[in-house]
Amino acid sequence: MSSGDVSTFLDELERACEPGLLLREAGDLAEYGRDWTRVFAPAPCAIALPRSTEEVRRIVQLCAAARVAIVPSGGRTGLAAGAVARNGELVLSLARMRRMDPVDMLGSTVRVQAGAVTEAVHRHCAPHGLTWPVDFASKGSSQVGGNIATNAGGVKVIRYGLTRQWVLGLQVVLADGTVTELNGALEKNNTGVDLRQLFIGSEGTLGVITEATLKLARVPGALDVMLFAVPDVAGVLRLFREARRAPFDIMAYEFFTHTCLLRVQKHRKLRSPFEKESGCYVLLELEARDRDPLEAWVASLFESGTVTDGTMAQSANQAAELWSLRESISESLSATGLPHKNDVALPVARLEAFCSELDAVFSGRYPGWEIALFGHIGDGNLHINVMKPEAMGRDEFFTKTGEADHALFELVRAHAGSISAEHGIGLLKKKYLGYSRTPEQITLMRAIKRAIDPGNVFNPGKVVDAEP
Amino acid sequence: MSSGDVSTFLDELERACEPGLLLREAGDLAEYGRDWTRVFAPAPCAIALPRSTEEVRRIVQLCAAARVAIVPSGGRTGLAAGAVARNGELVLSLARMRRMDPVDMLGSTVRVQAGAVTEAVHRHCAPHGLTWPVDFASKGSSQVGGNIATNAGGVKVIRYGLTRQWVLGLQVVLADGTVTELNGALEKNNTGVDLRQLFIGSEGTLGVITEATLKLARVPGALDVMLFAVPDVAGVLRLFREARRAPFDIMAYEFFTHTCLLRVQKHRKLRSPFEKESGCYVLLELEARDRDPLEAWVASLFESGTVTDGTMAQSANQAAELWSLRESISESLSATGLPHKNDVALPVARLEAFCSELDAVFSGRYPGWEIALFGHIGDGNLHINVMKPEAMGRDEFFTKTGEADHALFELVRAHAGSISAEHGIGLLKKKYLGYSRTPEQITLMRAIKRAIDPGNVFNPGKVVDAEP
Numbered sequence: 001m002s003s004g005d006v007s008t009f010l011d012e013l014e015r016a017c018e019p020g021l022l023l024r025e026a027g028d029l030a031e032y033g034r035d036w037t038r039v040f041a042p043a044p045c046a047i048a049l050p051r052s053t054e055e056v057r058r059i060v061q062l063c064a065a066a067r068v069a070i071v072p073s074g075g076r077t078g079l080a081a082g083a084v085a086r087n088g089e090l091v092l093s094l095a096r097m098r099r100m101d102p103v104d105m106l107g108s109t110v111r112v113q114a115g116a117v118t119e120a121v122h123r124h125c126a127p128h129g130l131t132w133p134v135d136f137a138s139k140g141s142s143q144v145g146g147n148i149a150t151n152a153g154g155v156k157v158i159r160y161g162l163t164r165q166w167v168l169g170l171q172v173v174l175a176d177g178t179v180t181e182l183n184g185a186l187e188k189n190n191t192g193v194d195l196r197q198l199f200i201g202s203e204g205t206l207g208v209i210t211e212a213t214l215k216l217a218r219v220p221g222a223l224d225v226m227l228f229a230v231p232d233v234a235g236v237l238r239l240f241r242e243a244r245r246a247p248f249d250i251m252a253y254e255f256f257t258h259t260c261l262l263r264v265q266k267h268r269k270l271r272s273p274f275e276k277e278s279g280c281y282v283l284l285e286l287e288a289r290d291r292d293p294l295e296a297w298v299a300s301l302f303e304s305g306t307v308t309d310g311t312m313a314q315s316a317n318q319a320a321e322l323w324s325l326r327e328s329i330s331e332s333l334s335a336t337g338l339p340h341k342n343d344v345a346l347p348v349a350r351l352e353a354f355c356s357e358l359d360a361v362f363s364g365r366y367p368g369w370e371i372a373l374f375g376h377i378g379d380g381n382l383h384i385n386v387m388k389p390e391a392m393g394r395d396e397f398f399t400k401t402g403e404a405d406h407a408l409f410e411l412v413r414a415h416a417g418s419i420s421a422e423h424g425i426g427l428l429k430k431k432y433l434g435y436s437r438t439p440e441q442i443t444l445m446r447a448i449k450r451a452i453d454p455g456n457v458f459n460p461g462k463v464v465d466a467e468p
Numbered sequence: 469m470s471s472g473d474v475s476t477f478l479d480e481l482e483r484a485c486e487p488g489l490l491l492r493e494a495g496d497l498a499e500y501g502r503d504w505t506r507v508f509a510p511a512p513c514a515i516a517l518p519r520s521t522e523e524v525r526r527i528v529q530l531c532a533a534a535r536v537a538i539v540p541s542g543g544r545t546g547l548a549a550g551a552v553a554r555n556g557e558l559v560l561s562l563a564r565m566r567r568m569d570p571v572d573m574l575g576s577t578v579r580v581q582a583g584a585v586t587e588a589v590h591r592h593c594a595p596h597g598l599t600w601p602v603d604f605a606s607k608g609s610s611q612v613g614g615n616i617a618t619n620a621g622g623v624k625v626i627r628y629g630l631t632r633q634w635v636l637g638l639q640v641v642l643a644d645g646t647v648t649e650l651n652g653a654l655e656k657n658n659t660g661v662d663l664r665q666l667f668i669g670s671e672g673t674l675g676v677i678t679e680a681t682l683k684l685a686r687v688p689g690a691l692d693v694m695l696f697a698v699p700d701v702a703g704v705l706r707l708f709r710e711a712r713r714a715p716f717d718i719m720a721y722e723f724f725t726h727t728c729l730l731r732v733q734k735h736r737k738l739r740s741p742f743e744k745e746s747g748c749y750v751l752l753e754l755e756a757r758d759r760d761p762l763e764a765w766v767a768s769l770f771e772s773g774t775v776t777d778g779t780m781a782q783s784a785n786q787a788a789e790l791w792s793l794r795e796s797i798s799e800s801l802s803a804t805g806l807p808h809k810n811d812v813a814l815p816v817a818r819l820e821a822f823c824s825e826l827d828a829v830f831s832g833r834y835p836g837w838e839i840a841l842f843g844h845i846g847d848g849n850l851h852i853n854v855m856k857p858e859a860m861g862r863d864e865f866f867t868k869t870g871e872a873d874h875a876l877f878e879l880v881r882a883h884a885g886s887i888s889a890e891h892g893i894g895l896l897k898k899k900y901l902g903y904s905r906t907p908e909q910i911t912l913m914r915a916i917k918r919a920i921d922p923g924n925v926f927n928p929g930k931v932v933d934a935e936p
Contacts, residue, residue: 190891
């Protein structure tokens with residue numbers, strides 16, 4: 001399409017909707033055209049900010065007819081460039097669609113528009129003793145539609161599972177302009193293949209999620225938050241084995257290495273609660289029924305040498321301080337250096353073998369480099385951050401990490417793991433998809449893409465290409 | 469295919485596998501060719517009982533090449549005729565494939581073959597304090613593969629969700645003979661559309677599930693089981709509202725009408741724990757943290773008149789007796805009369821309005837007939853059983869109930885419900901699918917069927933036809 005044609009098309013789009021639909025300034029194009037990755041240059045043709053499902057429907061129909069690609073866009077806190085528009089696509093932002101209906105107390109559900117911000121949903125439900133248990137550091141700007149389209153993970157997955165488990169119904173706009181309601185507010189509905197599941201985690205490639213009925217959980221009772229010091233990753237897993245058997249519900253089991261702690265201390269000026277440094281730290285959040293067995297369990301950890309140090313928060317403030325050590329890591333790494341990020345998952349039972357082989361890969365590929373390891377290890381999820389050495393140029397760094405990723409992902413494949421636990425594939429991991437999916441599976445994924453979006457309107461080129 | 473050709477094909481099949489693959493006797497064809505429904509006459513060409521995934525693969529390849537349809541078959545406890553073979557299909561039974569690997573304690577998972585019986589899995593995991601929380605009356609004969617292919621529900625859904633939530637990985641044999649491993653033992657794996665979700669609830673129409681990695685839950689602590697008497701369905705829902713707010717975790721919230729109780733008393737000679745009869749009864753199972761708040765809550769139900777009578781089991785035996793009142797209903801109805809079954813779901817918030825309108829539909833359609841209502845009402849799931857009047861012929865009965873189903877399903881649609889909460893669509897509900905799915909959704913379902921099973925090898929004619 002020539003730039004004149006694009007301009008004519010955008011004018012037509014504006015006439016079809018309420019005034020003020022589009023943003024066309026360079027600053028807006030740059031901002032809405034990218035996510036939290038900074039790898040690809042944004043270049044959308046415009047930003048559409050519809051106010052209703054009906055406007056979304058019209059936009060989709062006009063784009064499909066004119067063969068203008070659409071990038072659905074939420075809070076753009078993604079880390080896989082799934083929401084990046086770099087080829088003249090129209091960014092369709094749900095940011096204005098953030099209505100939240102009253103909480104349904106009997107059904108424990110709430111209906112919201114896709115643009116509702118995650119944390120706003122939490123605040124909306126909290127007075128009723130309920131919560132949508134999708135929780136992570138970017139909840140202040142991530143949106144419900146984006147959480148669903150990426151099947152977001154986070155810090156409570158070990159207790160609540162992924163976003164997928166907390167979505168009852170979806171309203172979706174399909175490529176032909178059909179507005180369809182998938183499952184509504186039903187807990188049980190075995191009427192053929194569950195189409196809703198396709199859109200959860202589809203990264204915007206199949207349609208636009210415009211509304212959702214969310215399943216809510218009861219706000220848990222009083223939680224205990226503890227931080228333990230252990231010598232190494234094997235120690236992290238040893239402690240996990242003990243926690244699995246212990247008489248309480250694990251709400252979060254997170255770990256980080258000393259490297260992460262140093263970066264957090266540098267950036268956020270936070271203090272370690274421990275006098276001595278240790279190889280790894282574990283943040284354990286739990287809901288205990290009774291105090292005595294819990295205290296006996298903690299005492300046994302010291303006696304057996306499972307942990308070398310530990311502290312239990314005595315107040316909500318102290319709990320928040322311990323959590324901030326963990327939750328500041330990602331931000332601190334980016335603020336104090338240039339990290340190359342990976343987000344892999346392994347079967348929990350393979351973690352120990354994987355981590356010991358990982359050391360060998362890294363010592364060969366990154367001799368002496370700083371590697372910051374942290375993550376939701378109770379779910380088998382490791383965030384691997386390789387920091388750029390001061391003396392190395394950016395290009396050389398990314399070349400070397402790009403090469404090393406192949407060795408890393410070979411190891412992930414050998415242990416039946418995933419190259420993207422929660423971040424998704426987007427553009428950033430697309431060329432590595434074959435490490436986690438077989439050729440036959442990729443063929444099926446393409447067939448499903450073509451079956452649902454035959455014109456390749458939605459987020460073309462993300463995850464997989466529609467044609468080989 | 470002529471009968472001679474079929475015979476030649478079956479001989480070829482036997483040569484491709486270990487001896488003893490096929491059953492071809494009339495009695496076996498009748499038994500393996502149907503499920504717990506007794507509506508359609510079974511007429512498979514043979515029964516294949518493979519011993520390994522490799523044999524399944526060979527069978528699928530040969531059937532696809534010869535254009536012989538396959539009906540995948542588990543414990544055949546289904547109630548929608550999804551496993552019925554009535555058109556000369558080959559029944560592929562997983563009954564011999566029931567290996568269970570050791571429980572993975574660290575990952576809280578177990579890998580089993582699809583033919584493992586549900587209750588055998590429970591027994592396998594129990595010594596480790598773990599369970600696969602898929603639980604229903606037919607667990608003694610239902611198989612894991614069938615549970616997954618039907619996304620089975622049951623009596624613990626309010627606490628644990630449907631089978632879908634407890635499946636980590638699937639091994640599936642596709643129509644071209646590909647054996648593919650979907651997700652393995654990963655809790656988190658956001659690498660494009662989650663193909664595993666398509667096979668869960670597919671009713672055997674997309675492929676053969678041969679193995680699964682099951683997610684396990686901790687066996688809950690001591691449970692309290694109570695039975696309450698309330699005047700009517702509105703009373704059932706009033707009590708549910710109170711239970712939702714109460715200080716405990718609901719494990720099951722089941723109800724049944726007095727009609728059901730009478731049939732259970734007649735068939736099983738069980739005693740009601742109550743002296744006076746009541747319109748409805750509620751079985752509540754819960755896991756309480758503390759005794760005092762629970763007892764205060766129960767007392768408040770009597771004070772407020774929310775319940776008119778109630779009893780709390782004082783032992784495991786008494787708990788089992790209360791449960792048997794609920795779990796014997798389905799069997800007692802079939803043993804003492806001829807029920808026409810429906811299994812609908814409504815948004816919980818719509819149940820009260822739905823039930824009051826249901827009375828009007830039934831009093832017009834079934835004047836004076838016996839209607840037995842029970843179900844997992846905490847999930848919005850109602851089992852509606854209309855009993856054949858003694859004086860009426862079987863054909864007239866099914867004609868009348870078939871007509872009335874349209875009025876029932878209109879009401880279900882008006883309240884955004886599902887015509888099949890947990891039983892599935894199979895053959896039995898196929899012609900009613902349009903009450904719960906839009907034409908656009910059915911078109912998508914067909915497109916997915918064609919994308920994954922282009923030759924229509926698997927369970928043709930079930931749920932939807934591959935072509936309109």
